[in-house]
Amino acid sequence: MTTTIAPTPLGPVVTPGIPIPQGPPSPQPEFIPGAPPPATLLADAWRGIAAENPVLVQMLGMCPTMAVTNVLANGIAMGLATTFVLVGSGLCVSLLRKYIAHEVRITSYILIIATFVTLADLLLAASFPEISKALGPFIPLIVANCLLLGRAEAFAAKVKPVRAVADGMGMGLGFTLSLSAMSAIRELLGRGSLLGFDILGPRWEPWVFMVLPAGGFFTLGLLLITAAWIDELRRKRRMVVVK
Amino acid sequence: MSNLAWIFVSTLLVNNFTLVMFLGLCSFFGVTAKIETAWRLGLANTFVLIITAVSAWILNTYVLTHTPYLRTIAFIVVIASAVQIVEMAVKKYLPVLFRQLGIYLPLITTNCAILGLALFQTSRHYTLVEGLVFALGAGFGLTLALSLLASIRERMEVADVPVVARRMGLVLVAASCLSLAFMGFAGMGSQ
Numbered sequence: 365m366t367t368t369i370a371p372t373p374l375g376p377v378v379t380p381g382i383p384i385p386q387g388p389p390s391p392q393p394e395f396i397p398g399a400p401p402p403a404t405l406l407a408d409a410w411r412g413i414a415a416e417n418p419v420l421v422q423m424l425g426m427c428p429t430m431a432v433t434n435v436l437a438n439g440i441a442m443g444l445a446t447t448f449v450l451v452g453s454g455l456c457v458s459l460l461r462k463y464i465a466h467e468v469r470i471t472s473y474i475l476i477i478a479t480f481v482t483l484a485d486l487l488l489a490a491s492f493p494e495i496s497k498a499l500g501p502f503i504p505l506i507v508a509n510c511l512l513l514g515r516a517e518a519f520a521a522k523v524k525p526v527r528a529v530a531d532g533m534g535m536g537l538g539f540t541l542s543l544s545a546m547s548a549i550r551e552l553l554g555r556g557s558l559l560g561f562d563i564l565g566p567r568w569e570p571w572v573f574m575v576l577p578a579g580g581f582f583t584l585g586l587l588l589i590t591a592a593w594i595d596e597l598r599r600k601r602r603m604v605v606v607k
Numbered sequence: 608m609s610n611l612a613w614i615f616v617s618t619l620l621v622n623n624f625t626l627v628m629f630l631g632l633c634s635f636f637g638v639t640a641k642i643e644t645a646w647r648l649g650l651a652n653t654f655v656l657i658i659t660a661v662s663a664w665i666l667n668t669y670v671l672t673h674t675p676y677l678r679t680i681a682f683i684v685v686i687a688s689a690v691q692i693v694e695m696a697v698k699k700y701l702p703v704l705f706r707q708l709g710i711y712l713p714l715i716t717t718n719c720a721i722l723g724l725a726l727f728q729t730s731r732h733y734t735l736v737e738g739l740v741f742a743l744g745a746g747f748g749l750t751l752a753l754s755l756l757a758s759i760r761e762r763m764e765v766a767d768v769p770v771v772a773r774r775m776g777l778v779l780v781a782a783s784c785l786s787l788a789f790m791g792f793a794g795m796g797s798q
Contacts, residue, residue, distance in 0.1 A: 423636060423775060424633070426632035426633060426636065427631070427632045431628070431629035470687075471687055474683055474687060475683075478683050478684075481679055482676060486676065504678070504679040504722070504726055505630075505723055507679055508683075508719035508721070576786075576790060577629065577790070578783045578787040579783070581779050581780070581782040581786055582779070585776050585777070585778075585782075588775050588779060592770075592772070596771055
């Protein structure tokens with residue numbers, strides 16, 4: 365499925381002396397400054413997972429990334445809660461984009477986001493009370509996650525609802541994947557287990573460092589360095605092919 | 608009195624908001640390239656934290672006693688408007704300070720340290736005075752962490768670093784070392 369961009373006419377050719385016939389105005393697409401270029405829904409979703417991954421590339425939403433990723437279950441729950449808020453708030457912001465005045469848009473977005481965060485908080489507390497207790501104040505703190513306001517302002521407010529939902533899904537999935545990767549590393553090395561199941565056996569000496577706050581910074585630093593290293597290798601290989 | 612002193616020291620060093628509790632990390636990595644902006648932002652944050660502590664206490668005592676489910680929404684709206692009012696007041700009465708703080712003052716609204724302070728204050732049932740001391744300790748702790756990382760980053764600018772670690776990777780590892788250093792204070796809590 366490809367979208368073709370129609371060539372934009374540069375206006376009628378003006379010949380001097382002949383008046384231009386004034387027909388009814390043709391329906392022109394509304395111009396929104398800073399709107400994202402047209403793309404397929406799949407591309408919208410894939411962008412959040414790979415090229416614009418919220419954690420590994422954009423470095424947004426760092427607080428929950430570090431704070432809750434000492435155990436895999438917490439990381440996944442946090443990622444899914446954020447995905448829920450991203451999709452819900454993206455849909456609402458996109459539906460209301462023509463009715464929200466420009467001057468009060470940030471406050472309105474924050475209100476919409478806060479509503480969905482409260483929903484997620486209450487739902488989680490009702491269905492998974494243990495995880496809700498472990499995450500503590502970090503579920504209400506999703507409101508202050510810059511990723512949400514960033515997507516509402518930069519994407520959802522400028523596109524149709526379907527695209528906003530696709531983008532929210534992609535960003536949420538990318539966020540969940542990065543959080544899962546981080547928490548899997550930290551739980552495996554720091555406790556020798558995954559999702560509570562013992563993996564490395566009783567003879568494994570757990571690295572306490574990994575479950576400490578310092579381990580969070582360290583793991584993400586290592587992940588970023590690894591990503592940069594892979595990029596570097598790829599670039600070198602491409603250079604060789606070109607030669 | 609010793610309780611107040613303990614709250615202050617504990618939020619300043621033992622449970623440092625940025626390095627141990629992971630609050631306000633966006634500004635921690637975003638604006639610590641230069642030490643001057645770093646400590647100025649820290650002081651601006653301290654100011655907003657104190658205002659937040661007062662408004663959270665008022666909300667908790669008089670407004671939210673019957674509607675706890677509105678907590679998140681009420682906090683964020685009150686914080687956003689408080690920051691807006693402070694910004695206008697500073698612009699009118701202290702124009703020099705306003706120019707120095709620049710963009711950072713409005714950006715503080717989306718700093719999770721602010722909302723985090725309000726939420727922790729609620730869950731620990733602090734009184735007004737305790738809340739104020741808590742805010743002061745948290746603010747100075749933020750300023751300390753921001754200035755420390757900014758000075759490390761200024762030194763790293765001139766160091767010869769491997770290409771793969773040039774961007775955020777090394778900054779994160781440095782932050783990890785800082786956090787590890789702050790873990791040394793953890794023993795103070797056991798007494």
